[in-house]
Amino acid sequence: MSTPFAQTANAAVPARPSASxxxxxxxxxxxxxxxLLLWMIVPLAMTLYFSVIRYNLMMPxxxxxxxxxxxxxxxxxxxxxxxxxxxxxxxxxVLVISVVGGTLLAVLFDQPFFGRGIARLLVxxxxxxxxxxxxxxxxxxxxxxxxxxxxxxxRLVGLEPVDWLAEYPMLSVIMIVAWQWIPFAFLILLxxxxxxxxxxxxxxxxxxxxxxxxxxxxxxxxxxxxxxVVIMIETIFLLSIFAEIFTTTAGGPGTATTNLAYxxxxxxxxxxDIGIASAGGIIAVVLANIVSFFxxxxxxxxxxxxxxx
Amino acid sequence: xxxxxxxxxKNPLWLGVLAWACAIVLxxxxxxxxxxxxxxxxxxxxxxxxxWPTLESFHEVxxxxxxxxxxxxxxxxxxxxxxxxxxxxxxxxxxMAFFPTAKTQKLLLWMLSTKxxxxxxxxxxxxxxxxxxxxxxxVTGLTIIYTLINLPIAVWMAFTYFNDVPKExxxxxxxxxxxxxQEMLYLLLPTSMPGLVSTALLLIILSWNEAFWSINLTSVxxxxxxxxxxxxxxxxxxxxxxxxxxxxxxxxxxxxxxWLAQKQLVRGLTFGAVK
Numbered sequence: 260m261s262t263p264f265a266q267t268a269n270a271a272v273p274a275r276p277s278a279s280x281x282x283x284x285x286x287x288x289x290x291x292x293x294x295l296l297l298w299m300i301v302p303l304a305m306t307l308y309f310s311v312i313r314y315n316l317m318m319p320x321x322x323x324x325x326x327x328x329x330x331x332x333x334x335x336x337x338x339x340x341x342x343x344x345x346x347x348x349x350x351x352x353v354l355v356i357s358v359v360g361g362t363l364l365a366v367l368f369d370q371p372f373f374g375r376g377i378a379r380l381l382v383x384x385x386x387x388x389x390x391x392x393x394x395x396x397x398x399x400x401x402x403x404x405x406x407x408x409x410x411x412x413x414r415l416v417g418l419e420p421v422d423w424l425a426e427y428p429m430l431s432v433i434m435i436v437a438w439q440w441i442p443f444a445f446l447i448l449l450x451x452x453x454x455x456x457x458x459x460x461x462x463x464x465x466x467x468x469x470x471x472x473x474x475x476x477x478x479x480x481x482x483x484x485x486x487x488v489v490i491m492i493e494t495i496f497l498l499s500i501f502a503e504i505f506t507t508t509a510g511g512p513g514t515a516t517t518n519l520a521y522x523x524x525x526x527x528x529x530x531x532d533i534g535i536a537s538a539g540g541i542i543a544v545v546l547a548n549i550v551s552f553f554x555x556x557x558x559x560x561x562x563x564x565x566x567x568x
Numbered sequence: 569x570x571x572x573x574x575x576x577x578k579n580p581l582w583l584g585v586l587a588w589a590c591a592i593v594l595x596x597x598x599x600x601x602x603x604x605x606x607x608x609x610x611x612x613x614x615x616x617x618x619x620w621p622t623l624e625s626f627h628e629v630x631x632x633x634x635x636x637x638x639x640x641x642x643x644x645x646x647x648x649x650x651x652x653x654x655x656x657x658x659x660x661x662x663x664m665a666f667f668p669t670a671k672t673q674k675l676l677l678w679m680l681s682t683k684x685x686x687x688x689x690x691x692x693x694x695x696x697x698x699x700x701x702x703x704x705x706x707v708t709g710l711t712i713i714y715t716l717i718n719l720p721i722a723v724w725m726a727f728t729y730f731n732d733v734p735k736e737x738x739x740x741x742x743x744x745x746x747x748x749x750q751e752m753l754y755l756l757l758p759t760s761m762p763g764l765v766s767t768a769l770l771l772i773i774l775s776w777n778e779a780f781w782s783i784n785l786t787s788v789x790x791x792x793x794x795x796x797x798x799x800x801x802x803x804x805x806x807x808x809x810x811x812x813x814x815x816x817x818x819x820x821x822x823x824x825x826x827w828l829a830q831k832q833l834v835r836g837l838t839f840g841a842v843k
Contacts, residue, residue: 284667284748287659291723292675294656298716299682305693364590372584380827381595387826388598389777391798392815396597398801399808400604406808408600411615441594443837450834451842488841499686502779502794506801520688520780527692528784537692544689551684 303544309537316531329538333526336535341514342522346546349433349518350497354490356437361444361489362482366474368445369452379449386442394506397435398424428508428515435503440496444489451485452478494550498543519543598819604812612808625813635796635814642792642818644707645782646775649714650768653722656715658764661726662752666738676727679720680839687717687780698785706790710782714775721774721836722767728840729763730756766832769825773833776822793818 313325333339368379385393401408402423410420423431455478463473501520504510510517510525517525519539527536604612606621629635664672694713695704703709733756741751757764779794786795797818800811826833835843 282667285663285669287663288675290656291660291679291719294716295679295682295719298719299685302690302693302697303685305696306690309692364587367583367587367590370583370587372587374588375584378588378591380830381591383826383830384595384598384823387773387777387823388819389794389797389822390779391783391794391801392601392819393597395797395800395811396601396815399811400600401597406613408615438594438597446830447834447838447842450831454843485838485842488838492838495684495686499688499780501688502783502798505783506798520686523688523691524784528695533692533696540689540692543686547684547686547689551681 306537306540306544309533310541312534314533314537316533325534329534330542333535333538333542336526338514338517338522339539342517342519345429345514345516346498346518346520348429349436349500350494352433353437353440353497354493356433357440357444357493358486358489360437360441361448362479362486364441364445365448365452365482366478368449383442383446385438386440386446388439390439390502391506393439394435394503397431397438398507402431424508425512428512432503432507432516435507436497436500439503440493443493447489448482448485451482455481491550491553495547498547498550519546598823601812601815601819604809605816607809607812609807609809612812625809626817629810629813629817638791638793638796639817641707641710641786641790642776642794645710645714645792646772648707648711649718649775650771652711652715653718653771654726654764654768657719657722658726661723661730662756664723664727665730665733666735676724679723683717683720691784694781695784704790705786705788708790710786710790710792713781713785714778717778717781718771718774721839722771724839725767725770725836726760726764728835729760729767732763733759763832766829767836769829770833770836773822773826773829 310329311324311326313321313323313328315321364382368375368382372378388396399407404410404420404422404425407420407423409423413420421427460473460477463477468476499520500518501524504516504518504521505524508516510521519542523536523539523543526532526539603617603619605625606623607619608622608624611619664676698704698709701709703712737759738751738755741755746754776792777794779798782792782794783798786792797811797815800807800814
């Protein structure tokens with residue numbers, strides 16, 4: 260392993276590092292590139308192929324090219340449009356809750372107060388809870404209509420306890436997912452906030468700006484990039500939310516909490532219709548690409564900035 | 569400096585109280601699990617803070633003969649995939665950071681873009697490939713998947729840390745006759761060790777908590793803790809104290825790791841966009 264690259268390094272001494280001459284040391288990138296290329300292209304090509312053939316594990320004899328029939332079938336599935344709506348509703352609500360909540364919390368925690376370090380650890384805690392644990396804690400210990408804490412609290416003030424996951428299934432899932440993602444937004448935004456130049460803030464205050472105006476005209480513009488990053492990264496993860504739904508509601512009642520990820524899982528691995536599930540997979544990829552197009556462009560800008568410094 | 573300024577303008581007490589209230593509310597579910605884990609099954613259904621702590625539930629969870637095998641799977645899969653990802657990513661990041669070409673930046677962005685592919689888009693082929701190659705429900709299969717999904721993060725993080733190492737140090741060593749191998753081993757790795765350690769921590773946390781692939785690709789033999797915990801979701805017989813004990817054991821070590829690495833995590837989670 261060391262031979263080819265020992266030679267290059269010695270040869271490289273006089274040359275500038277940016278010399279365009281081929282350097283075997285660059286071969287060190289090959290394993291990463293090849294693996295990621297395979298990881299990306301092979302399954303995606305297979306999904307694309309499966310999505311245009313008839314392929315049902317329960318009916319192995321029925322095969323053949325069907326063109327866009329799988330897509331047409333999926334689009335007419337009564338669960339499809341609700342699943343798209345649920346996907347968007349879940350992403351949208353969790354984004355709003357976590358970004359607004361995370362920003363307010365970050366501003367609050369940017370102030371010095373007693374035991375701030377410990378309080379911060381408590382706030383970011385939920386982010387490290389594994390999704391299946393988070394789902395089960397909420398399902399059994401918080402939202403449970405008989406023994407849950409919310410039911411207990413409601414009885415305490417004389418209200419009728421609510422069976423959250425049955426009566427407000429989507430709201431419950433949103434609560435669980437938001438609980439996990441507020442800490443993420445908080446952590447990123449607090450870090451960004453701490454790089455804010457204090458003098459700029461002081462200057463605004465000296466000019467007579469109140470806390471709201473300082474927040475609006477100084478703090479928020481500074482956080483703009485971090486907020487964009489949070490939105491983009493959360494969107495990518497939220498598009499594939501699965502474990503929380505799998506563990507709490509299994510997509511139900513009916514299709515009330517079926518998102519695209521859960522729909523593909525249930526068509527493919529529960530009903531064994533590979534063709535239609537693959538069409539769903541391709542739709543998810545298209546949706547994600549629309550999002551990542553913006554993210555990659557933004558990161559490119561960012562990377563340039565970092566290299567120029 | 570800011571501490572000095574803050575002495576001049578003392579913040580009102582209610583801000584601190586409000587912040588603590590938010591922290592307590594957000595942490596409460598975790599706290600509740602933590603105390604329920606020390607209750608008896610009977611006490612677990614009563615919302616009370618006053619009880620006699622017992623390790624009964626932990627004993628019962630650990631006594632279930634298969635519990636340790638799930639822990640073992642989680643450990644092997646997260647450590648294995650982290651080590652593999654680092655072994656593949658560090659040399660790549662090294663060559664990208666110190667021998668960049670015009671294409672390096674594009675390559676990095678392309679790697680990032682593989683992360684944007686939703687898992688569900690490739691669930692079916694991966695499932696079938698795993699099934700046909702006998703890797704379904706195996707630790708090996710899951711380790712390979714985690715290595716691949718974590719590889720772009722590993723390359724990115726290692727790259728951003730290497731990029732911060734002054735090029736002059738390495739050039740000086742080269743003039744002194746060090747070859748690339750020595751350069752990497754004796755200079756680069758020690759200098760960027762803190763960065764590589766936080767990269768490893770992030771990868772361990774992500775693999776430990778990963779749930780989509782583990783639920784879909786494993787059931788018993790290769791199943792990590794995420795799957796074991798999910799198996800508690802079947803309605804027959806809720807055992808809250810035991811559920812809490814199992815959950816606490818599953819989340820406590822990773823939460824401590826996360827807390828220790830919180831500053832560095834920001835960089836990894838945002839691919840270096842927020843430092």
